[in-house]
Amino acid sequence: MSAHDAPPPEPRDHVLDACFLGPYGENNALLEKILVEFLRDHVYWRRNFHPEDPPAISTAAALHPDYLAFEARMRRELHQLSAVLKKSVPFHSPRYIGHMASDLLLPGLAAQMLTLPYNPNNVTEDVAPVTVDMEVQVGLQLARMLGYPHDPTQSACAFGHLTSGGTLANYQALRLALALKAFPLALRAAQVPDLDLPADDWSAFNLSHAQGIALLDRWQQWLVAQSPQQRADWLARVERERIEQRGIAGFFAAHPDLKVPRVLAPITAHYSWSKGLKLLGLGRDQLELLPTRGMRLDADALRERVEQLAREHIPVLMAVAVLGSTEYGTIDPIDGVIAARERARALGLDFAVHVDAAWGGYLATLFRNEDGSLRSREEVAGEFSYFPSPPIHRAFEALAHTDSVTVDPHKLGYLPFGSGAFVCRDHRAVALLGERADYVFHGDGKADYMKRYRGLGQFVPEGSKPGAAAAAVYVVHKVLPLDHVHFGRLPRTTVRATEIFYDRARRFTQEIAARMRVRVPFEPDSNLVCLAFNPHGNATVAGANAFVRRLYEELRTDPGHPLQLKEFFGSITSLRPELVGATQTASILGELGLDPASFGADADRLLILRHTLMNPYLIDRENDISYIELYFDFLARSIAALGNAAPAV
Known part of the structure; x- marks a missing residue:
C-alpha cells in the first residue's frame, strides 16, 4: 500500500452529527420529534379522508x-x-466491528417508519401510487452514482429497482443477461422477416449487449408496423420460441449446435451466484470460479479462459467482477474484465459484464462530483493517506462500461435490511423480463419511462414489495445526494478510519512480536481489514486456528450473556489455499511461521479475524477517544490472557 501525502486534518463534521440516532442515543429527541409529528400527520390524513364518516370505534x-x-x-x-x-x-456502537452492519441513517429510518402505516405495496402503482415512483427514482439515483445514463428522456437510460438483498439482485442480473442473449435465437427460430438476423445460432447468441438491444428495437418497430392481427400472431410465434417459454432443456434441445453457456466469476464471489445458476436451471456446473491475485480476480486468467472458451465454441453468459468481496472487502480489476471482453469479441465471443458491488457500491460516491462527472484519482487521493490506489480508481472508472451492477443500500447505504438494488445500464432489455409479452413501447420521453415501470411487479422477481423500503432509500438519497460532497462524507470518514486501523495493525505486529505473529494478510481496498494470528512456537495451521477460535470467543455475540460483558464485537472468516492461490498462501504462511504441509483434512483453511469498519464514530473527536486504539489494547490484553490461561497450541 503506497502512501500519498498526509491528508489535511479532518474538521468536525456537524452534518454527520445529525445523521444517526447515535451510539449513546444522542439524537433521540430529534427522532422522537420527527416520529410524533408525522404520526399525528398520518392520523390527520385518516380523519380528513372523508370527515363526514363517523368514527367506527367509539x-x-x-x-x-x-x-x-x-x-x-x-x-x-x-x-x-x-x-x-x-x-x-x-450494531450502533463503535465497539461493533464485525459483520457488514452499523447504525441506521436517521432520514431513512424515519422515512421507513413514517411510511409503514400507509403500507404501500410496490408491485404496482395501483397499491403504491407514491412509493413505486420513488423506487424507480432510486434506480436513477444509483445509476448516476455508477456513471450510467440516468436521463429517462433518453432511449438508452438505465433502470434500477430494489430487491430484498444482493442475492436477488444477482439473480436478476442473470435473468436479464440470459433473456437478452437468447432472444435473437427466438427471432431466428420464428423466422421473423425483414430484421437482418444473424446468420447462425452462435452469432446470434454472441451479439454484444448494444447489438442485442438494437435488434430488440428493430423487432419492436417492426411489430408496430403490422396490423393488429399480424402483431398478435407474430408475438405468439416468437413467444413460443423464447427460452422463458421453452425452458432451459427445451431451448437448447431446439438449438443443438449451441452449448449451455458458462458464467465466470472470481473464487471470492458470493455463494448467491451458485444459487442463481441453480434457480435458472443452468446448473452449478456452468459456474466457473477463477483464481485471484491478492484476493482480487486474476484478469489474465479471465482473459486466457475466455479465449479458450472461444476456441472451444463454448458460449459465456456473463463475467462477474466483485467490488468489495463479502469476506475480505477486496475490489476486482473491473477494467481488466472489460478489456478481456474486448479481446474476446475479436474471437466472436461476447458476454455481459456484471459487477457485484453489494458491499462497495456506495464507495462510488467518493468518485463522483456534484454534476455526476468522475473525479480524478489525484482529487480523491488528496483526502486520504493511501486510498485509492491506481487499480482501485480504474475499477471505479470502469463501472460506467459494465452492463449491470448489484448495490446494497442496507450495507454502506446505512439503511434497514431488506433494501438491496439491481441496476442495469440500458433499460430497454428489461422489456424481455415482462411477465406479459408487453414489449412494444408506445411514445417517448420521461413520462412513458416512469409510467412503464410503475408496474414493477411484471419485471422483477418478487411480487409484493415493501414501499416503505423504497421511501427510506429515496429520502436518504435526497437528503444526502450520491456524490463526494454529500453522501461521500460517510465513506470518507470510514475509509480514513480504515487507514488508521491498518497503520495501527502494522504497529501492533511489532509490539506483540515477542508473543505472537500477527499479519494483515492482504492490503485493504475498502472498509474491511483482516488479521491473521499465530502464537510463537506453533508451526501448524490447526494450532493457529485453535488460538483464533479462542480469541474469537472474546469477540462473538453470545445471547446467553449480557452484551455489556463484551468489550468489542468482531467476526471471523478463513483463507483457503485454493482461494488465495499457492504463491500468496506460501507467503502468508511464511510470515506467520506456519508449515504449508500442515494443511490437511482437520485444517483445510486458516482462520482469521475480519473487521468491518462502517461506524463513523470509530474516531470520537468530541471526547478524544479512538476506539481503534481501544480495540488493539483489548487485543493485546486478550492475547496475554489466553497465553497465560491456555495450554500451548
Whole structure:
C-alpha cells in the first residue's frame, strides 16, 4: 500500500452529527420529534379522508373490559419483545466491528417508519401510487452514482429497482443477461422477416449487449408496423420460441449446435451466484470460479479462459467482477474484465459484464462530483493517506462500461435490511423480463419511462414489495445526494478510519512480536481489514486456528450473556489455499511461521479475524477517544490472557 501525502486534518463534521440516532442515543429527541409529528400527520390524513364518516370505534370502547384486557396483553408482549431485543447485536456502537452492519441513517429510518402505516405495496402503482415512483427514482439515483445514463428522456437510460438483498439482485442480473442473449435465437427460430438476423445460432447468441438491444428495437418497430392481427400472431410465434417459454432443456434441445453457456466469476464471489445458476436451471456446473491475485480476480486468467472458451465454441453468459468481496472487502480489476471482453469479441465471443458491488457500491460516491462527472484519482487521493490506489480508481472508472451492477443500500447505504438494488445500464432489455409479452413501447420521453415501470411487479422477481423500503432509500438519497460532497462524507470518514486501523495493525505486529505473529494478510481496498494470528512456537495451521477460535470467543455475540460483558464485537472468516492461490498462501504462511504441509483434512483453511469498519464514530473527536486504539489494547490484553490461561497450541 503506497502512501500519498498526509491528508489535511479532518474538521468536525456537524452534518454527520445529525445523521444517526447515535451510539449513546444522542439524537433521540430529534427522532422522537420527527416520529410524533408525522404520526399525528398520518392520523390527520385518516380523519380528513372523508370527515363526514363517523368514527367506527367509539370513545367508550377504550373503557370496556375486553378492550383493556387486549391492551394489557399487547403491552405485556411488547414489553417482553423489548426486553428480549436487548440481546440483539449492538450494531450502533463503535465497539461493533464485525459483520457488514452499523447504525441506521436517521432520514431513512424515519422515512421507513413514517411510511409503514400507509403500507404501500410496490408491485404496482395501483397499491403504491407514491412509493413505486420513488423506487424507480432510486434506480436513477444509483445509476448516476455508477456513471450510467440516468436521463429517462433518453432511449438508452438505465433502470434500477430494489430487491430484498444482493442475492436477488444477482439473480436478476442473470435473468436479464440470459433473456437478452437468447432472444435473437427466438427471432431466428420464428423466422421473423425483414430484421437482418444473424446468420447462425452462435452469432446470434454472441451479439454484444448494444447489438442485442438494437435488434430488440428493430423487432419492436417492426411489430408496430403490422396490423393488429399480424402483431398478435407474430408475438405468439416468437413467444413460443423464447427460452422463458421453452425452458432451459427445451431451448437448447431446439438449438443443438449451441452449448449451455458458462458464467465466470472470481473464487471470492458470493455463494448467491451458485444459487442463481441453480434457480435458472443452468446448473452449478456452468459456474466457473477463477483464481485471484491478492484476493482480487486474476484478469489474465479471465482473459486466457475466455479465449479458450472461444476456441472451444463454448458460449459465456456473463463475467462477474466483485467490488468489495463479502469476506475480505477486496475490489476486482473491473477494467481488466472489460478489456478481456474486448479481446474476446475479436474471437466472436461476447458476454455481459456484471459487477457485484453489494458491499462497495456506495464507495462510488467518493468518485463522483456534484454534476455526476468522475473525479480524478489525484482529487480523491488528496483526502486520504493511501486510498485509492491506481487499480482501485480504474475499477471505479470502469463501472460506467459494465452492463449491470448489484448495490446494497442496507450495507454502506446505512439503511434497514431488506433494501438491496439491481441496476442495469440500458433499460430497454428489461422489456424481455415482462411477465406479459408487453414489449412494444408506445411514445417517448420521461413520462412513458416512469409510467412503464410503475408496474414493477411484471419485471422483477418478487411480487409484493415493501414501499416503505423504497421511501427510506429515496429520502436518504435526497437528503444526502450520491456524490463526494454529500453522501461521500460517510465513506470518507470510514475509509480514513480504515487507514488508521491498518497503520495501527502494522504497529501492533511489532509490539506483540515477542508473543505472537500477527499479519494483515492482504492490503485493504475498502472498509474491511483482516488479521491473521499465530502464537510463537506453533508451526501448524490447526494450532493457529485453535488460538483464533479462542480469541474469537472474546469477540462473538453470545445471547446467553449480557452484551455489556463484551468489550468489542468482531467476526471471523478463513483463507483457503485454493482461494488465495499457492504463491500468496506460501507467503502468508511464511510470515506467520506456519508449515504449508500442515494443511490437511482437520485444517483445510486458516482462520482469521475480519473487521468491518462502517461506524463513523470509530474516531470520537468530541471526547478524544479512538476506539481503534481501544480495540488493539483489548487485543493485546486478550492475547496475554489466553497465553497465560491456555495450554500451548
